[in-house]
Amino acid sequence: MGRFDGKVAFITGAGRGQGRNHALALAGEGADLALVDLGSAGRVEFPAYRTSTSDDLAETKAMVEELGRRALTYEVDVRDFAGLKDAADETAATLGGIDYVVANAGISDGFFPIWDLPVENWQGMIDINLSGVFYTCKATVPHVRARGEGGSIVLVGSVAAIRGYGWMTHYTAAKFGVRGLAVALAKELAPEYIRVNSVHPGAIQTDMTEAMVYLGDKTMDELLQQFRDQQLLGRNIEKRDSTAAVLWLLSDESRFMTAQEFIVDGGESKK
Ligand SMILES: NC(=O)c1ccc[n+]([C@@H]2O[C@H](COP(=O)([O-])OP(=O)(O)OC[C@H]3O[C@@H](n4cnc5c(N)ncnc54)[C@H](O)[C@@H]3O)[C@@H](O)[C@H]2O)c1
Numbered sequence: 465m466g467r468f469d470g471k472v473a474f475i476t477g478a479g480r481g482q483g484r485n486h487a488l489a490l491a492g493e494g495a496d497l498a499l500v501d502l503g504s505a506g507r508v509e510f511p512a513y514r515t516s517t518s519d520d521l522a523e524t525k526a527m528v529e530e531l532g533r534r535a536l537t538y539e540v541d542v543r544d545f546a547g548l549k550d551a552a553d554e555t556a557a558t559l560g561g562i563d564y565v566v567a568n569a570g571i572s573d574g575f576f577p578i579w580d581l582p583v584e585n586w587q588g589m590i591d592i593n594l595s596g597v598f599y600t601c602k603a604t605v606p607h608v609r610a611r612g613e614g615g616s617i618v619l620v621g622s623v624a625a626i627r628g629y630g631w632m633t634h635y636t637a638a639k640f641g642v643r644g645l646a647v648a649l650a651k652e653l654a655p656e657y658i659r660v661n662s663v664h665p666g667a668i669q670t671d672m673t674e675a676m677v678y679l680g681d682k683t684m685d686e687l688l689q690q691f692r693d694q695q696l697l698g699r700n701i702e703k704r705d706s707t708a709a710v711l712w713l714l715s716d717e718s719r720f721m722t723a724q725e726f727i728v729d730g731g732e733s734k735k
Pocket of ligand 1: 503543621664666
């Protein structure tokens with residue numbers, strides 16, 4: 465018996481990184497999956513950024529299937545509401561419904577004072593990291609409601625949404641928006657026992673942090689040292705740490721948690 469036997473989860477940004485890790489953990493505990501990522505559906509221009517490829521997404525699907533679960537893949541840009549709606553509608557029709565949503569797709573950027581932050585980078589960040597989360601919720605929530613059995617939605621923020629990062633005003637603002645979106649949506653969905661929470665990881669080494677090296681002026685070792693120094697615990701946070709929080713929030717073990725922020729940051733936000 466897995467915690468998610470017979471359940472269906474819809475995850476964005478599932479081609480690699482934390483999204484893939486959440487998908488595999490859910491599949492390992494019995495869930496079928498809808499896996500969404502950009503693949504060949506478009507390109508992130510601002511900042512110029514290597515996102516997941518079709519092969520990355522296909523690899524996540526194969527890994528889920530190796531665990532004995534079903535996986536549908538959708539190459540959709542989270543800025544494309546119609547594409548997300550089609551994906552959610554087909555998921556519900558094919559897998560029988562949607563119980564869980566993890567709005568995880570996101571980008572980072574280099575560091576800029578606001579007067580040097582290109583308007584295009586601001587807009588790209590808000591479109592993907594905030595509007596993309598809204599579109600994901602708007603596309604999937606009708607199916608979670610249609611189940612009539614409650615449900616759980618996790619929106620992925622960042623420790624930036626708790627403490628705020630200077631020189632990353634666009635990332636900070638988008639992630640504060642995600643935090644607010646989760647609380648507002650939790651209020652709307654509470655009467656139907658659909659819980660909505662946000663998870664706020666500290667820095668975790670993924671392709672996103674690799675991109676921060678490429679877009680910034682620090683080596684990976686320097687960046688990881690900076691991340692450790694920012695915390696109380698002073699250790700590298702791993703993908704399994706954010707996955708543990710996401711799975712717990714989706715599971716019935718957190719059945720009385722809604723409209724909350726879960727911070728997986730080694731104490732950074734309190735330092
Ligand atoms: N890595 C960190 O240090 C860190 C810390 C806090 C929060 N986060 C958040 O965690 C989430 C996952 O990040 P990650 O660390 O796994 O990085 P990642 O780059 O490995 O994964 C992000 C995924 O989102 C996808 N994506 C980006 N833009 C997209 C778009 N327009 N449409 C569809 N998919 C798109 C990418 O292709 C990629 O697969 C993000 O929301 C990120 O902001 C990351």
